[in-house]
Amino acid sequence: MIIPDKMFAVVTLGVGGYDKLDYCQVPTPKPKKGEVLIKVLACGVNNTEINTRLGWYSSSVNKGTNSTTGESSVTDGGWGEKTPFPFIQGTDCYGLVVIDENDSSSLIGKKVLIRPSMRTSGFESKDHIWMGSDFNGAFAQYVVVPKKEVFPINSSLTDVELGAIPCAYGTAENMLGRAKLKEGETVCITGASGGIGSATVELAKIRKAKVIAITSKSKMEVLKNAGADIVLDRSENLVEKIGEKSIDLLVDNVAGDNFSKLISLIRPGGRVVTSGAIAGPIVDIDLRQIYLKDITLYGCTAWDEDSFPRLIQYIEKGLIHPHIAGTYPLEDIAKAQKELSLRKHFGKFVLIPK
Numbered sequence: 395m396i397i398p399d400k401m402f403a404v405v406t407l408g409v410g411g412y413d414k415l416d417y418c419q420v421p422t423p424k425p426k427k428g429e430v431l432i433k434v435l436a437c438g439v440n441n442t443e444i445n446t447r448l449g450w451y452s453s454s455v456n457k458g459t460n461s462t463t464g465e466s467s468v469t470d471g472g473w474g475e476k477t478p479f480p481f482i483q484g485t486d487c488y489g490l491v492v493i494d495e496n497d498s499s500s501l502i503g504k505k506v507l508i509r510p511s512m513r514t515s516g517f518e519s520k521d522h523i524w525m526g527s528d529f530n531g532a533f534a535q536y537v538v539v540p541k542k543e544v545f546p547i548n549s550s551l552t553d554v555e556l557g558a559i560p561c562a563y564g565t566a567e568n569m570l571g572r573a574k575l576k577e578g579e580t581v582c583i584t585g586a587s588g589g590i591g592s593a594t595v596e597l598a599k600i601r602k603a604k605v606i607a608i609t610s611k612s613k614m615e616v617l618k619n620a621g622a623d624i625v626l627d628r629s630e631n632l633v634e635k636i637g638e639k640s641i642d643l644l645v646d647n648v649a650g651d652n653f654s655k656l657i658s659l660i661r662p663g664g665r666v667v668t669s670g671a672i673a674g675p676i677v678d679i680d681l682r683q684i685y686l687k688d689i690t691l692y693g694c695t696a697w698d699e700d701s702f703p704r705l706i707q708y709i710e711k712g713l714i715h716p717h718i719a720g721t722y723p724l725e726d727i728a729k730a731q732k733e734l735s736l737r738k739h740f741g742k743f744v745l746i747p748k
């Protein structure tokens with residue numbers, strides 16, 4: 395395969411609006427020792443790319459993601475360190491290995507998924523970096539990644555479906571694994587119609603848990619069809635509908651004003667796991683609810699070692715069925731992000747490079 399010297403990519407220029415997304419030609423990256431070059435076949439669109447562009451991860455921001463406009467004065471908006479603008483975002487990647495550093499890798503010609511959460515100091519440490527947040531990602535025709543983060547995949551799923559999987563399903567699987575969800579337990583999932591939410595519903599059912607899904611009224615039926623045992627409108631009185639001390643695990647990536655009320659749903663010895671806060675990161679918590687009921691709170695960003703390999707097994711066994719909200723050419727990324735921000739969809743939007 396002939397690799398061009400230049401490729402098309404979306405370069406995020408800095409904190410701000412859609413004008414900060416520049417679809418342009420840039421030099422095609424070259425792999426170094428221990429790296430491979432991937433031809434990107436499909437890449438999902440995630441909240442995290444919007445949040446990074448808006449500087450939402452800054453400690454100075456206390457609003458929900460839909461209320462954050464992207465102030466250029468924000469300088470500490472990265473996940474762990476300052477965001478390396480200008481750079482190429484894109485956390486999801488399904489693609490084809492085309493080059494390694496010496497052209498002798500057995501991976502060449504393989505179709506692969508990339509684990510975007512990378513433990514830089516080994517899995518004994520929580521130190522980590524993310525593709526598309528800390529270094530150039532998959533919103534491009536080609537991307538360079540470490541070989542150890544490359545997972546060959548044998549699946550009947552389409553390129554688009556596979557491109558929707560890594561971030562949402564990997565995050566969901568990591569949360570459920572970290573929180574040790576077991577067969578027969580009851581899990582309540584907020585924001586259940588989004589990419590991570592719908593993935594969590596599916597993965598919780600693989601674990602044979604009872605799933606209570608919280609969503610907007612217009613998406614209740616599709617979540618029932620996706621396997622949720624109980625689906626509730628988020629505008630209802632959830633404590634009254636579900637009952638105090640009636641769930642084992644709360645999976646919450648919404649946060650905001652309702653978070654403290656949901657704590658009362660958890661049984662003594664139960665757990666809360668979170669990897670997001672789209673309705674607002676600042677919440678009220680009655681700590682008596684936490685310590686008197688022996689509740690454990692898990693924050694999840696760095697993925698555990700077994701999460702992604704376990705997800706690959708699910709895919710190859712035919713247990714994963716991603717929901718696709720829509721597809722766009724890579725150059726139409728702004729349209730895809732606008733659709734995502736409207737919160738009217740179910741599942742994931744996926745970008746296709748030329």
